[in-house]
Amino acid sequence: MSDQVKSSEQDRLERLGSLLSGSRAQERVGRALGQGGSYSNILLGALLHGAERVRRGKTPTDLERPLLDALRTVVSEAELKQWGLTYRNLVDRQGSLAMVPERITRLSVDQGYSIADLKQDFRGLADEALASPNVQIVDPFDVAAGKPEDPAFIAAMRDTRIAVTGYARPPQVAAAVAGDGVGQAVEAVGGQDTGEDRAAAESFPVKLVMDEFVVARAVGDQWGGRDEIYWTASTAAGAGGHSYVSQEFGGLKKGDSRRFNSNNVLYQGNSTGLVAAHISVWEADQSSEEWWSALKGALNTAVKLIDGQLSALGLIDDLFGGFGVPLWVTIGFEVAKVFVATIDIWRNYDDLSCSRLIGLERQDLAVLSHRGHATWNFNGDGHHTLKVVWGHTSVVPFPVRTLECAQLTGDTWGAPVSLGWKSITPPALASYNGKLYAAFVRPEDHKVMWTRREGHQWRKPEPVGSDNSIFAPALVAAHGKLFYAVTGGGDSLWWRTFTESGSWTPPQKFEGYNPGIAPTMAAFSNRVWLTHVGTDEKVYLNTHDGKQWSGAYQNNRNWITENPVAMAATGDHVWRIARGLDGKVYTTTSGGTSNWDEHPVHPTWKVSKGVGLASHNGKLWIFLRDMDGYLRAATRTAAGPWSAAHYVSGTKKIPLQGEPSAASHDGKLYVMYTR
Known part of the structure; x- marks a missing residue:
């Protein structure tokens, strides 16, 4: 050679x-x-x-x-x-x-x-x-849970030695339109909020470190050169790029692992959004200085085409707006092919085993920083799994007053995922007809918004008719419909139902009711149970049998509370749990009658807001905003007692405002809250 x-x-x-x-x-x-x-x-x-x-x-x-x-x-x-x-x-x-x-x-x-x-x-x-098998859009909840990459995607990259990865992102909430129904249907409330519906971009520190790799299949050099590989990378985040070339690793065979030396920083700097990383693994042979110069030039410019020049020309951000798939992936795939063509034309005998272009937006960097590491496959002439770790002392901050969601898979909580939507209230969450539904209140006009998770993407949030509120809505699935309730202006209580074939029914008002805070709902014993707290701070209940609502009656335990009362059904009981005026957690259950049995007050729990409840895998889950302001969870069976309350999502504490909402869906448990 x-x-x-x-x-x-x-x-x-x-x-x-x-x-x-x-x-x-x-x-x-x-x-x-x-x-x-x-x-x-x-x-x-x-x-x-x-x-x-x-x-x-x-x-x-x-x-x-x-x-x-x-x-x-x-x-x-x-x-x-x-x-x-x-x-x-x-x-x-x-x-x-x-x-x-x-x-x-x-x-x-x-x-x-x-x-x-x-x-x-x-x-x-x-x-x-997006139809190419070596281009993947990853569900951020899969990343947060540490789910391995798709085997079909890993197999597809072997044929071409290139791959592009992006992460699904929630679509933007439509901006409020002047005169968009304010004051109609559900009475409007005063006090307009001037905040935008999505968090403004702000700079945050990023440090990504090449930690180690494992050989799943060794590279074989057909020309008889040195049995060695090395890694290259180029990253950029809108303010200049960074190129990286590792040391050479020799004598590798299947099952071996190697750590990178101290010169292992993939990227370090500040970002306001996308960090694009172009990472390649090569088989090392004899190389000329001319080749090294060309390689470094190509590394430094491939990512800049995506991150800098093309976006500066107005292509990246203004084409699809709320498109749920990151636009840069398409450009990235084209740039990756230009890179491979350029390298080949230069007669590269440092054989390219596999090259990947991976884009991490703020949401993805936040998940990575909470998890601490990511593992990416490079399946080409050889197959190597690369571990990249979060190297900064602080995690990427989630935007304040935005909705976040964490997912429990099996017994393990994934890292929180930011949805990016601002809300002035806690969210509502419910599983209906095989999809996960959420509702919240948009800040600038107090419009109630709804969305649902379809596959690994969230639908673009839309208004629920003309409904306005300053209180959290409530959702529950029953009688083949999605039931919805909300407290409107003038201490009024409203409800609707939704079907995928017929959308939302017109709003109907509960006449003669004066709720003071948000309602809650549960489905039990073939009825919808709706709890609302009056302006007198007393707890009231209505039930719906599929045809009509019953009259309201007061809780026989004479509770007084300033917070919404959480509800969930499990086994042969429906549960109601509330925060008392003393901050303690109070529990009652009903077997389907108007009588409620009170359970002992938990001896140690004190909460600063109301709680969230959900039934999942035969257990009742309670979510608490502890006195320290962080999210905890505990479980119990019908026989009790409660388990210890642990921080959700492991050692990284999750701060939240207001009450959390939870729902079991598709074998997983979701908890959603406002940061």
Whole structure:
């Protein structure tokens, strides 16, 4: 191989031509670029078309310019123009190219390809990228629970040696519109809140460290070079990039693990959002200084295309707004293919085993910082699992007054996941028709909003009709419907039902009732049980038999409380648990009659707000905002007693405002609250 460690300009142009023509379609790089359809490799095409336009004295477009600037980090200006000429000669000779979409090759040299053109093509490009087996959108709850990566995704990356990972994010809440029903249906309340519905971006420190890797399948060098691998990475977070090259690791076999030396910082700096990391593992052979220079240039520019220049041109943030899949994933997939093509054209004999582009937004960094580490697979010529740890002394702060959710899988709590939606009240949570529903109150106009979790994404929150409140809504599934209740203005109590086929029914008012705080509901004994606390701080109950509501009656235990009364059904009883005026936790149960049996007051528990209740896997779960302001959970069976109350989500304490809400759904337990 000693005669092959350098590549000349002529070598690179010949390899570029063979790659574009499709004659290398069955090689690894050909398989990587050959994915997709009529939009695939649109950035590679724009780069080459822009190079030809520069050669012909044309001014590059706003999209061509950053792509050409990236190429200039690895080739001279003269060679850049030769890349354009090679591309144009092939188009003139063949009419079409296997690796460049026709929407690029059909352009004359006078026609550039701009950001505006990319926006027009982006929906098709995104559909193709998201359909690729080596592009994954991960459920943040799976990450928070430490769930391993999808085996199908791990297998798919082996064929092309590239992969892109993004994390699903909640869609934004629609902004309030002037005159959007305020004062209609449910009476409006005064005191408008001027806060925005999503938290404003703020800077926070990030430190990601390459900790160790495990060999799941060893790399084999077919050319007989050194049996060694090394890792490279480039990361950026909107304020400059950081490149990384590890030491070499030799003598590796299946099952071995190796730790990185002290030079192991993947990224350290501040971020306001996306941290993009381009990480690769290579098989080490003889390398020229020319190659190392080209590699470092490519590493530093690949991520910048996503994180800096393209986003600065207005592409990343303004296309789909509330789209639940991060937009950068599509651009990232295209940039990853440009990177692989560039590396191949440079005749890399430090064989690329596998390369991944991973984007971590604030939500994902917060989850990682609470969990402490992440494990990512690199399945190419070899298969390695990389462990990256959170290296900063503080965790990424979740935005204040936003909704968060933690998920219990088996016996283990995952890290909290921020939904990003602001609420002036605690949320409501219920499982209905195979989906998890949530409701909350938007700050700026006190509009009650609803959403549901579909697959691994949340639906964009929408108003519940014209309902307004300053109190938390209540949800419960019963009689084939989702029941909803809310306290409106003027101490009024309202209810609706929802079905997926018919949406929300018109609001109906409980006449003659004067609730002072939020209602709660539970389903038990083929009835909906609704508890509300009057302005007299006494506890009242109504039940619905599927046809109509009963009249209200007062709790026979004569409770007095200033907080909502939690409700849940488990076994042969319905439970009501409340915070007394003394801060202690009081419990009553009913077997389905109007009589409530009181249980002993817990000897040690004191809470600063009301509690949350849910039945899950044969146990009753209680969620407490302790006097220290942090979220705890305890369980009991029907026979009792209560277990000790432990912090939810392990050692990382979760602060919350108001009462938590919980629901069992799809074999998991969810607790939602306002940070």
